Amino acid sequence: MPKWFSPTAILCGLMFVVSPVLIARSPDESAMGMVYKIYYYHMPSAWMFLLAPLVCGVSSALFLARGRAEDDRRAWAAAELTVLFGALTLITGPLWARRAWGTWWVWDARLTSSLVGWMIGWAYLILRRYGGPGSDKLAAGVALFGAVNVPFIFISVNYWRTIHPPTTVVPKLPVSMGVPLWFCVTAFLLLFILLMTMRLRLEVARTRLDALYVALDE
Amino acid sequence: MLRSMSKCLTFVRCALVVAAALLVLTGGPAVAAQDQPPQPQDEFVPVGNSPAPEQIPAAPLLIGAYIVVLGGLFFYVLSLSRRLGAVQQDVQRLEGELKRRGRA
Numbered sequence: 001m002p003k004w005f006s007p008t009a010i011l012c013g014l015m016f017v018v019s020p021v022l023i024a025r026s027p028d029e030s031a032m033g034m035v036y037k038i039y040y041y042h043m044p045s046a047w048m049f050l051l052a053p054l055v056c057g058v059s060s061a062l063f064l065a066r067g068r069a070e071d072d073r074r075a076w077a078a079a080e081l082t083v084l085f086g087a088l089t090l091i092t093g094p095l096w097a098r099r100a101w102g103t104w105w106v107w108d109a110r111l112t113s114s115l116v117g118w119m120i121g122w123a124y125l126i127l128r129r130y131g132g133p134g135s136d137k138l139a140a141g142v143a144l145f146g147a148v149n150v151p152f153i154f155i156s157v158n159y160w161r162t163i164h165p166p167t168t169v170v171p172k173l174p175v176s177m178g179v180p181l182w183f184c185v186t187a188f189l190l191l192f193i194l195l196m197t198m199r200l201r202l203e204v205a206r207t208r209l210d211a212l213y214v215a216l217d218e
Numbered sequence: 219m220l221r222s223m224s225k226c227l228t229f230v231r232c233a234l235v236v237a238a239a240l241l242v243l244t245g246g247p248a249v250a251a252q253d254q255p256p257q258p259q260d261e262f263v264p265v266g267n268s269p270a271p272e273q274i275p276a277a278p279l280l281i282g283a284y285i286v287v288l289g290g291l292f293f294y295v296l297s298l299s300r301r302l303g304a305v306q307q308d309v310q311r312l313e314g315e316l317k318r319r320g321r322a
Contacts, residue, residue, distance in 0.1 A: 020284070027264035035276035036262065038283040045287060084294050091290075092283040099274045163258045172261050191291065198298050205305040212312035216319075 001201065009194055015187035022180040029177075035099035040180050042092040043170075044188035046114075049085040050150050051192065052078045053117060056124065057147020060140035069207065072136055075143055076128060077199035081192065082121030082146065090118060101163055109156035110164045117153055120146035 019040070029036035056078035063071035093111070094104040105111060120142060127139040157166045173181060 016288070030263040030265045031259060033265070033276055035279055037280055039262075041284060041287045084290070088287050088290050091286045095279045095283045095286075099276050099279050102274070157258070165259050165262070168260055169262050174264055176264055177262060195294070195298070198295075198302060202298065202302045202305060205302065205309055209305055209309050209312065212309060212316065215316060216312060 002197065005194065005197060008190055012187060012190040012194060015183065015190065019180070019184050019187055022183055026180045027176050032100045035096060038092055038096040040184045042089065042096055043181065044185045045085050045088040045092060047185060048188050048192045049082065049089045049114070049117070050154060052082040052085055053121065053143070053146040054150050055196070056082060056121075056143045057150075060143035060147075064137065064140050072140070073200055073203035073207070074196075075140060076124075076203060077196055079121055079124040079128070079139075079143065079146075080199055081195055083118065083125060084195075085192075086114070086118035086121055090114060106163060108162035108164060109160035110153065110162055113149060113153045113156050117146060117149045120149060 023037050023040045026037065026040075028034050056075045059071045059075035059078060062068070063075060093114075097106070098104050124139045124142050124146065127135050127142060131138055154167065156162070157164045158168070170181070
């Protein structure tokens, strides 16, 4: 692992330990009450869920253009994180919605496009796992659709009628709510970088393993 | 001619009365108002001294959400570490085997 990995992992772990304290001290929201505090983990998860398919899509585009294995490995790592953070977002969201909206799910543009983005992540992983030879390029094509879906997910709450809060709530947050949120966003971003590094390391080790098997067969 | 016009007007009058009666009986405007989805919040406001009314208990949902996130992340890190450890072990084993073959 790179030299910065261990200190960053310790810092990230500490941030995750401290975050519940900051969240517990932050005020409840006037309309939603205590359940609003799901936001402090839901929103950073959702941002990582938007970041991961972007990384996957850009890496896949580079892989299709240049054919370099490292771009493909980065795309595969990011696709797995798309599925992970997508699952966290799509589970915490309905838990929040149940109390805030009185329903687990609504088929509005934000929730539906998020579900589609998550399924594109799964499609990428299934293609890589069971697609056979040439699936790397097919999966890269799928990843492009995943990346194109990201701006749609982001702006959907501002352009289509929905009960999901729009993106404008974040800049309007008072300090008492903004500090825990940005603290959690930083913790999730560090975690994303650490997980990407670990996952890339796994792909590099798998490539080395394949090369060793070939060398042994010769 | 006049007779048929009068019949037509009577029919229109009856239709209007029936429509009005149906509207009142079914509570049309009220239904239309209920069909409107709740408006999204465009701002999150901290609660003042008065606590927000709780119809559905929030604590289990809140705790459940945090358990899902922390548990999910923990199991993913665990799975990643195991996969990485297993592959690195195989790499070391094969490297050792290649070295032995090279010597032989």
